Amino acid sequence: MTAAELNREIRRKKSYLCVGLDTDPVKVPIHLNRQVHPVFAFNKAIIDATQDLAVAYKPNLAFYEAMGTSGLEQLEMTVDYIRSVDPSLFIIADAKRGDIGNTAEQYARAFFLHYDFDAITLSPYMGQDSIEPFLQFPGKWAILLALTSNSGANDFQMQRLTSGEPLYEKILQESSTWGTPDNLMYVVGATRPEFLRRIRRIVPDHFLLIPGIGAQGGSLEMVLENGRSTHGGLLINSSRGIIYAGKGEDFAEKARAAAHDMVSNMGL
Amino acid sequence: MTAAELNREIRRKKSYLCVGLDTDPVKVPIHLNRQVHPVFAFNKAIIDATQDLAVAYKPNLAFYEAMGTSGLEQLEMTVDYIRSVDPSLFIIADAKRGDIGNTAEQYARAFFLHYDFDAITLSPYMGQDSIEPFLQFPGKWAILLALTSNSGANDFQMQRLTSGEPLYEKILQESSTWGTPDNLMYVVGATRPEFLRRIRRIVPDHFLLIPGIGAQGGSLEMVLENGRSTHGGLLINSSRGIIYAGKGEDFAEKARAAAHDMVSNMGL
Numbered sequence: 311m312t313a314a315e316l317n318r319e320i321r322r323k324k325s326y327l328c329v330g331l332d333t334d335p336v337k338v339p340i341h342l343n344r345q346v347h348p349v350f351a352f353n354k355a356i357i358d359a360t361q362d363l364a365v366a367y368k369p370n371l372a373f374y375e376a377m378g379t380s381g382l383e384q385l386e387m388t389v390d391y392i393r394s395v396d397p398s399l400f401i402i403a404d405a406k407r408g409d410i411g412n413t414a415e416q417y418a419r420a421f422f423l424h425y426d427f428d429a430i431t432l433s434p435y436m437g438q439d440s441i442e443p444f445l446q447f448p449g450k451w452a453i454l455l456a457l458t459s460n461s462g463a464n465d466f467q468m469q470r471l472t473s474g475e476p477l478y479e480k481i482l483q484e485s486s487t488w489g490t491p492d493n494l495m496y497v498v499g500a501t502r503p504e505f506l507r508r509i510r511r512i513v514p515d516h517f518l519l520i521p522g523i524g525a526q527g528g529s530l531e532m533v534l535e536n537g538r539s540t541h542g543g544l545l546i547n548s549s550r551g552i553i554y555a556g557k558g559e560d561f562a563e564k565a566r567a568a569a570h571d572m573v574s575n576m577g578l
Numbered sequence: 579m580t581a582a583e584l585n586r587e588i589r590r591k592k593s594y595l596c597v598g599l600d601t602d603p604v605k606v607p608i609h610l611n612r613q614v615h616p617v618f619a620f621n622k623a624i625i626d627a628t629q630d631l632a633v634a635y636k637p638n639l640a641f642y643e644a645m646g647t648s649g650l651e652q653l654e655m656t657v658d659y660i661r662s663v664d665p666s667l668f669i670i671a672d673a674k675r676g677d678i679g680n681t682a683e684q685y686a687r688a689f690f691l692h693y694d695f696d697a698i699t700l701s702p703y704m705g706q707d708s709i710e711p712f713l714q715f716p717g718k719w720a721i722l723l724a725l726t727s728n729s730g731a732n733d734f735q736m737q738r739l740t741s742g743e744p745l746y747e748k749i750l751q752e753s754s755t756w757g758t759p760d761n762l763m764y765v766v767g768a769t770r771p772e773f774l775r776r777i778r779r780i781v782p783d784h785f786l787l788i789p790g791i792g793a794q795g796g797s798l799e800m801v802l803e804n805g806r807s808t809h810g811g812l813l814i815n816s817s818r819g820i821i822y823a824g825k826g827e828d829f830a831e832k833a834r835a836a837a838h839d840m841v842s843n844m845g846l
Contacts, residue, residue: 332680332681334684370677370681370684372675372677372681372682372684372685372688373681373684375684375685375688376684376685376687376688376692377688377692378650378654378688378692378693379647379650379651379654382646382647382650383647386646386647406675406676406677406701406704407640407674407675408674408701409638409640409672409674410726410727410728410730411728412600413600413638413640413641414640416602416638416640416641416643416644417640417643417644419644420640420643420644420645420646424644424645424646425646433674433676433701433703433704434703434733434734435701435702435703435723435726435734435735436674436701436723436726436728436730436731436735437728437729437730437731437732437733437734437735438729438730438733439728439729439730440728440730441730455703455704458678458703458704459678460678460679460704460705460707460708461705461706461707462678462704462705462706462707462708462709463704463705464705465702465705465706465752466702466703466705466745466748466749466752467703467704467705469739469741469745469748470739470740471737471738471739471740472738472739472740473737477734477737477745480734480737481734484733484734
């Protein structure tokens with residue numbers, strides 16, 4: 311998918327919403343546990359209830375890996391199901407990988423070819439040759455961590471370099487030349503809206519994937535005000551705030567209501 | 579396993595060797611492809627041929643994930659097999675993960691409880707709260723990327739901070755207070771021996787996991803001279819140089835010979 315196509319979907323659905331599928335088997339409502347694949351059953355219900363409101367879904371790999379092969383099987387079922395519901399939905403593997411060339415190639419093949427993800431989140435720490443293998447797949451995307459939403463972001467990302475800027479800005483400047491706004495986007499936490507304006511100056515045309523609205527306390531209004539590009543350029547993620555909005559048999563309706571609430575405040 | 583126990587194994591076997599199981603199904607010798615689990619059959623032969631020479635094994639997760647659920651199954655079989663051969667072998671998940679608290683917990687459970695790994699490699703980019711969940715498991719280890727062996731290490735790891743030191747030294751200084759030499763070690767590439775001496779001054783007692791000998795061109799002699807701690811404190815990894823030493827039916831004998839060669843130069 312190109313950036314123009316993704317922006318078109320955003321305008322069509324009047325939504326920047328990415329639903330994070332951080333599905334914890336322990337939190338799946340009890341009535342689903344009778345199913346052979348309770349995590350997939352949960353995801354399917356969430357997808358059915360939100361597919362007209364969301365432009366993207368983001369399964370968090372850790373939750374599926376923690377379940378072993380059964381988790382991976384249900385991840386695959388989830389990705390296939392999203393594709394079958396609407397081929398224009400953007401599917402992100404939240405994997406935060408990052409490794410040297412030959413290993414990066416294996417990961418790229420795993421996420422882009424074995425699974426049919428559109429994008430994968432990556433850590434920039436190992437530099438250009440750890441990212442480039444992901445930029446070789448037409449229509450597929452690398453999403454680099456820039457400024458994350460957790461308190462640990464202060465430990466290293468905010469460290470100032472002798473060249474004057476903090477590390478995360480250096481990463482934006484350098485890495486933005488490795489790909490294009492059609493195959494590279496950045497993770498910027500909603501908990502740091504004061505930096506969004508500066509980030510937009512460094513990467514005016516790149517998509518930003520924004521976690522941290524809701525459970526982590528970020529403000530949607532501030533993100534919209536400071537983060538939008540000329541053409542849109544935002545994917546705003548909510549995970550727990552949507553998928554765990556309800557705990558009972560009506561969890562999918564509650565998820566839909568939470569998603570609707572968020573989208574109606576997106577000003578599109 | 580404690581640092582003292584690992585150092586004891588190193589002295590007993592006169593070896594710092596960690597064998598990297600970056601097993602690419604495409605490179606498995608043709609006669610093994612008749613097997614139901616060719617990657618496991620390959621790993622089992624390598625382990626049988628090297629278990630008295632190596633103190634550690636390091637499956638590279640990317641290669642197993644690229645194969646989908648079958649890869650994960652063969653990874654599990656591999657870890658279980660190593661445990662059954664010799665419970666004192668140290669098993670590292672080369673995963674280079676790094677994510678916020680609740681996700682990090684999922685990964686820790688996946689690697690330490692679902693699989694029985696002793697350690698997992700992690701990226702430090704997201705800071706302390708992304709690492710701490712891995713330090714809560716008695717006897718288990720977090721291995722942080724400090725200075726990697728690839729050319730991309732120059733992009734950000736070597737960037738100098740206003741406080742005077744390069745980023746990777748700041749990471750060593752800060753993170754060494756998060757855990758102890760009994761649950762925290764560091765990845766330092768053998769391709770950068772000139773920095774090993776400085777690193778040893780910052781973390782005199784921590785284990786260093788050293789990739790980059792062999793295929794990547796690092797010198798074993800330089801690593802031994804500059805990297806050893808008082809008690810040992812090194813795990814020296816070789817992946818392709820050992821597991822692909824031969825291509826035919828005698829691949830395991832060739833792997834043993836390559837491992838033996840390396841260990842006999844370790845001066846123990």
